[in-house]
Amino acid sequence: MIAFVVATVFLLLFGVGVLRDRRRFGNAVYLGLAVTFLGIGLLAGIEDAPPGVAETVMVLLLLVVALGPLVLAGLLCANGVKMVRKEGRRPANLLSLLAGLGILGVMGLAASAVVTRSVVLALIVGTTLLVLGYVSFLFACFVGYAFLYGRMRVRRDADFVVVLGSGLIGGSRVSPLLASRLDRGRQVYELLAARRGPDRPAPVLVTSGGQGPDERLPESHAMADYLVERGFPADAVVREDRSRTTEENLLFSRELMERDRPGSACVVVTNNFHAFRAALMARRAGVDGQVVGSPTAAYFWPSATIREFVAVFLQYKVVNLGICLTLIALGVVAGLAR
Structure with missing residues (x-):
């Protein structure tokens, strides 16, 4: 019962946070805590379930705990290999592969600790799992709320549509990734224009992007040309x-x-994949704006999402690294106390 009360409190905090400003990472954490305590409450009350239900749930949980990390690691490694083949070996494209290998490494270390009965290895594994538990919780919060944020309705009162730039192909041509943003920006512009009354001026579309060292013209100019050539x-x-x-x-x-x-x-x-972090940045920059996303190839998602999460995690590095160091200290103290 207490777990349900706590879940309700966090759900109320989540609702208040969304009403105040959707672009807050705290909203993601409140939602994650509400779901976590709701799950704890449901598990605590499973003894009252009809015969057979409790056993089935426990078996499923054990399978998830036992096989989930292995399956996840395999999927991440497979995606990492695909990313390297399609996008090249840049560090950002290796993130899903490194994450998958990291999970396998921790599993191997845990198996070694069990086989060797090493106290030192057990201490390392336990401390690592504490930190990974915290980081994984934040990652789940990030992904879950980013999913919700991306499905919120486009606001009706906007006068501007700002399309963020990205690199140009060959220094002058719009990439498929950037074309996706521009096409989505045009859709939003037309939606806003259709909602306006005769007494309000038409909205304006801003293409935003300067000229990189390997580009022959500013990104914003190539973006504007792309739109105008297609009738905008x-x-x-x-x-x-x-x-x-x-x-x-x-x-x-x-x-x-x-x-x-x-x-x-x-x-x-x-x-x-970039929408929620861009929303956090817009809030910090004092921009009164909602952020919407354009479609991205499915294989690009895992590495891109990990990269976005790492950037958000480091944005709050004082708190997050402080908690990680505290968990490490607790793990060491608990190990030494044994």
Whole structure:
């Protein structure tokens, strides 16, 4: 019963957090805690379930605990190999492969501790599992809330649609990834334009991206050209061509919006795996904007999602690293106490 009460409290905190600002990582944590305590409450009450149900649930849980990490590691390794084949061996493309190998490494270490009955290995494994448990919980919160955030309705009061840039192919051509953002940005623009009354000016689409060292023109110019060549009205596009990072995309686009229509809201468009982190960054940059995502190839998701989570984890590094160090200290103390 207590678990259900705690779950309700965290669910209420989640609801209040969403109403205050959807773009808060705390919302993800509240939701994760609510689901966790709800699960604990359900497990605690399983003894009252009809005959056979409790046994079935326990068997399924044991299978998940025993086989889940192995299956997950295999899927991550397979995805990592596919990423390397399709996207090259850049460090960012190796994340799912490294995660899969890491899980297998921890499982191997745990097996060695059991076989050798080594106290030192057991201490290392126990401490590692404590830290991994915390990180895994945050990762699950991140993925779950990012999924929900990506399915929220597009706001109706926006005057601007800001499409975030990414690298150009050959230094001048829009990549499929960027084309996906631009096509989604156009859809959002047309949706906002259709909702406006005759007394309100048409929305404006901002292409945001500067010129990288290996590019022959600013990304924003190539993005605007892509849209105009496909029939988008040229006078509805504003080019922000100074930014080099997502933070600068948001800050410099905010300057343009404040200059033309002070106090206006916007919808920011990026790829779906990047949407929630971009929303967190928009909040920090003072941009009054919702972030929506465009489709991305399925094989790209695992590595991209891990990369986004790592960036968010390090964004709150003082708290997260502090908790990880505390867990390590607790693991060491518990091991020495034995």
